[in-house]
Amino acid sequence: MDRMATRFAACKAQGRAALITFVTAGDPTVAATPAILDALVEGGADIIELGMPFTDPMADGPAIELANLRSLGSGTKTAHIFAIAADFRARHPDTPLVLMGYANPMLVRGSDWFADQCKAAGVDGVICVDVPPEEDAELGPALRGAGIHLVRLATPTTDAKRLPAVLEGASGFLYHVSVAGITGKQQAAQANIELAVQKLRAATDLPIAVGFGVRTPEQAAAIGRIADGVVVGSAIVDLVGSHGDAAAPFVQQFVAALSGALTANSRETAA
């Protein structure tokens, strides 16, 4: 089993969902990012999503958009992001790391170059917001060739007819975007999430993670009861936004609360 499968299996064995946390690389600076990533791991994050900043993050709400601009404003380059990733891999050999971002920065030097860099830096998976299955040839073959997971997104508008196309070539886990919208805004009704996860489970054996609009330990716990993973992004990014270089302890405390809520789930189940 690879790093990602091992981690999901370990969480399952503990009777809880995996906590997947997102921050933007280089926010607020390249120098500050390693401590923030360590805080995520120390707080109990199981999988790290590292955002690649882009000038035009059109699927993101204000929180992550601002993080992108802070990062680029402080001079973050693609080379820094791979250095941050490689450095993280050396410190945390067992924690899966997923790069998340937009097609243009990933593909500007060609998909083979990008896949090679991912492999060399110990990146486990990639989420590309604006390469749908229809354009898989741009990115998918190179990543698969390098043994990097291509994590696909399923949304409330992905109907039963379309789902097989999304699952074809998807690996690592399936990311269910719980609302038709941008990151960090509205939250979906729990009943809708449950229904969606049920449908996805019937169609795939991949672990299913749910994200978009999850901001509190209570929300995380509720989703953790039905999904294999819970993604929290904007709420953490907001902490980085308000505390800047000094954000790490605040991030760690918040992530610990999220992690605690998911672990409490497993105690309930056990009892």
Add this chain to the structure above:
Amino acid sequence: MTDTISLPNSLRSQPDASGHFGQFGGRYVAETLMPLILELEKVYRAAKDDPAFEEEYDYLLKQYVGRPNPLYYAARLTQALREGAPAGRGAKIYLKREELNHTGAHKINNCIGQALLARRMGKKKVIAETGAGQHGVATATVAALFGMECKIFMGAKDVERQKPNVFRMKLLGAEVIPVTSGSATLKDSMNDALRHWVSNVHDTFYIIGTAAGPHPYPELVRDFQSIIGKEIKTQMMEAEGRLPDMLIAPVGGGSNAIGMFHPFLDDTDVAMIGVEAAGEGLTGKHAASLAGGASGILHGNRTYLLQDEDGQITEAHSISAGLDYPGIGPEHSWLHEIGRVKYMPITDDEALASFQKLSALEGIIPALESAHAIAAAEQVAPTMDADKIIVVNLSGRGDKDIFTVADALGVEM
């Protein structure tokens, strides 16, 4: 629209089934939007085959927009250029008068078509991005005409420099939403329109203003704008009994240009020039994606973009708000690569000079976008024989630009 015949070797048979023009175009959007653009494609195919759709589109273009608009021989401009040209040189210049359309530019051709599609899809709300405000005004206009709710996303900087158009949109019943993110210009208003769309896909139709974005937008916008080239063909046969030798149009996203060029792509004797905004010059701040950019992915399509070595989008600059965009429609990228259309950069200063020249010589105040095409014609016509014919697309009128031009010329109003 049903008269489009695609031969196997035709340059008019693009895009392919997956929406690609050669390596350009495609559908690079978030998964949430994919089902919607697939449905839009289906609805568009059905509309193209429905005579009732074409009939209504034609009726509105004639009775509401005022088409066909004239193909006007600019005798004084032609004469002025001949005076500075070698003997026997100086091509005849005709102007396609898109600026005489209702709302003052070519934008309305496309908005009518897309509003008809929105209605077919049962959408009661429309949104649009706008730079100079021309597409915003055209969208607000058709929203009023069709009784649809309308939101226009406009960069805060453009809201400031295009106040008359902002007021027009409000009069027409639209809500104008100033966009403050990024550079607060056209590309950012497109980002925010996409953000709004992805959050409201169930009841909202996005009327994209140029021949760009995810497939099928570049194709359908081109088809709706092709009325420009089709009319020129007929009108030129009437006026001169033959096709023109050259077509010239300004290119931001490039919808007026592709609408003018597309019906002529297989007419190998007709040369074409797309005019990019070179701003302060290609070594300074500009908006010439083909001359100064590289292939990349933004706003749903692969095309030439202004970007740095990491694929971050760089800010465009043009005195013309409508050309102030770091990309270009994907079909133009393809036509550039295969060499069928030549693209030429024109600076802010050159456009400003032509803005004044056309006003004084012909009594026509052109939009700053169109003034770029006039400037190109001024450079090219004197090199051509006097029996040659150029058609310039006068894509919009310049009333909206008088404040910008006054400011650039240092005139207090």
